[in-house]
Amino acid sequence: MSGTPTELKPAPGAPEPANATVAAAPESGKATVAAATQANYRGGTALRQRFPTIHYLRRGARRRLPGFAFEYADGGAGADLNIEHNWAALDAIDLVPRYGVMPSLPPIDVELFGRSYKGPFGVSPMGGPGIVWPGADRMMAQACQAARVPWVLSTTGGVTIEEAGRLAPDVYWQQLYRLPRNDHAIGLDLARRAAEAGAHALVLTMDVPVRTVRPREVAAGLGSPGFMRRPQAIAQVLTSPGWLRAFMQNGQPRFGNLKPYHEKDGAEMDLVKFARREIGGAYTWDEVARFRDAYRGPLVLKGILHPGDAARAVQLGVDGIWVSNHGGRQLEGLPAAIDALPGVVAAVQAAGAGGRVTVLMDSGVRGGTDVVRALALGAKAAFAGKAFLWALGAIGEDGPRHVIDLLTDETRAALGQLGAHAPAEATAIALHHPGALRLG
Numbered sequence: 001m002s003g004t005p006t007e008l009k010p011a012p013g014a015p016e017p018a019n020a021t022v023a024a025a026p027e028s029g030k031a032t033v034a035a036a037t038q039a040n041y042r043g044g045t046a047l048r049q050r051f052p053t054i055h056y057l058r059r060g061a062r063r064r065l066p067g068f069a070f071e072y073a074d075g076g077a078g079a080d081l082n083i084e085h086n087w088a089a090l091d092a093i094d095l096v097p098r099y100g101v102m103p104s105l106p107p108i109d110v111e112l113f114g115r116s117y118k119g120p121f122g123v124s125p126m127g128g129p130g131i132v133w134p135g136a137d138r139m140m141a142q143a144c145q146a147a148r149v150p151w152v153l154s155t156t157g158g159v160t161i162e163e164a165g166r167l168a169p170d171v172y173w174q175q176l177y178r179l180p181r182n183d184h185a186i187g188l189d190l191a192r193r194a195a196e197a198g199a200h201a202l203v204l205t206m207d208v209p210v211r212t213v214r215p216r217e218v219a220a221g222l223g224s225p226g227f228m229r230r231p232q233a234i235a236q237v238l239t240s241p242g243w244l245r246a247f248m249q250n251g252q253p254r255f256g257n258l259k260p261y262h263e264k265d266g267a268e269m270d271l272v273k274f275a276r277r278e279i280g281g282a283y284t285w286d287e288v289a290r291f292r293d294a295y296r297g298p299l300v301l302k303g304i305l306h307p308g309d310a311a312r313a314v315q316l317g318v319d320g321i322w323v324s325n326h327g328g329r330q331l332e333g334l335p336a337a338i339d340a341l342p343g344v345v346a347a348v349q350a351a352g353a354g355g356r357v358t359v360l361m362d363s364g365v366r367g368g369t370d371v372v373r374a375l376a377l378g379a380k381a382a383f384a385g386k387a388f389l390w391a392l393g394a395i396g397e398d399g400p401r402h403v404i405d406l407l408t409d410e411t412r413a414a415l416g417q418l419g420a421h422a423p424a425e426a427t428a429i430a431l432h433h434p435g436a437l438r439l440g
């Protein structure tokens with residue numbers, strides 16, 4: 001595993017949790033963790049009471065969002081079985097604590113690809129989060145920048161690469177779908193723009209060889225022509241005043257990253273059709289090698305589940321492998337990402353790349369305990385997608401910050417309970433992982 005040296009003691013000046021209800025170390029002499037940190041995020045205790053965990057945020061989003069927006073955020077492939085599989089597989093992992101070793105809560109800073117972040121978690125790339133909450137990309141970017149945790153902009157996100165670099169200079173990563181026409185001219189140019197905008201990493205998504213139909217989106221009418229003019233959609237929007245307000249303020253920007261190429265193309269077709277024509281399929285290994293040559297910064301492959309693919313990625317010189325089943329949105333029969341994680345970590349180590357290649361994970365993360373499960377199984381950081389969309393739906397602009405605060409406190413508390421002094425120590429936690437995938 002790559003990483004910073006294991007910290008055996010909390011670093012001096014380690015960040016305090018933002019939650020005033022967390023007791024400070026008894027020997028510190030303070031009754032509670034500085035109430036001043038409360039002022040750092042709007043909502044504070046009231047938000048905690050309304051939404052004490054990510055589960056509450058999902059319920060809140062269901063109540064508050066237009067139906068189509070919730071269905072887009074929450075739905076998966078088929079009957080959502082892969083989403084449930086991700087959750088059940090995480091829940092099934094027991095972590096065994098060691099006591100008598102923790103005088104106070106640990107720091108949770110991590111280093112990823114040579115940069116420091118305040119927590120071993122971040123926001124997964126999501127295309128079209130503005131459907132869920134208009135302005136979502138900007139709000140997630142600003143929350144991550146303020147909290148110094150990674151934020152990954154999707155190729156089809158609602159802000160441009162250049163805006164992303166300005167909004168979140170300390171935490172911005174760029175995801176890239178495959179745009180193969182004209183010998184990858186657009187994809188390679190997007191990678192160049194990302195590097196110029198200061199992206200900390202380029203993430204190639206490997207796990208979308210086919211365009212999946214998600215039944216809940218179809219049933220909600222999403223993607224059908226003139227959808228937003230239909231009485232059903234209008235009625236949903238009119239009964240969701242918060243969403244409508246966000247829409248009036250932020251509009252619904254689509255595919256901004258592709259606009260320059262669309263205009264150059266002569267704009268024969270509208271931008272949505274252009275995006276559909278350009279984006280498609282999954283990268284081949286030859287194409288990965290091509291991007292490896294073209295992009296000098298940290299290169300990450302997202303959507304890896306098979307140890308053999310991890311070994312291949314290592315051979316090609318990637319810097320990171322992101323274990324994911326796309327949050328259950330691609331195919332119901334895929335393994336839970338957390339169950340595939342140990343095999344990928346073992347493959348990276350067997351290839352002698354444990355110190356060079358960083359393993360990341362997402363799919364199903366709904367709290368700090370899930371983050372620690374991923375760390376314990378060898379990931380350097382865990383990411384979340386839907387949790388951030390639920391928060392936007394339930395709370396609006398302050399939602400992403402609230403998720404970050406919850407994950408910060410829960411990750412610290414879980415490591416503290418288990419007796420790990422830093423994220424890097426999590427791999428020493430004894431655990432029971434009944435679903436671990438064994439191949440061959």
Ligand SMILES: Cc1cc2nc3c(=O)[nH]c(=O)nc-3n(C[C@H](O)[C@H](O)[C@H](O)COP(=O)(O)O)c2cc1C
Nearest residue numbers: 124125126127154205326327362363364384385386
């Ligand atoms: C609405 C939505 C849009 C997504 N769009 C993308 C995308 O554009 N690129 C990508 O690599 N992954 C995309 N994903 C997958 C996420 O990056 C991530 O793998 C997944 O959400 C993690 O699982 P979780 O939602 O259970 O946390 C999307 C996920 C959601 C929920």
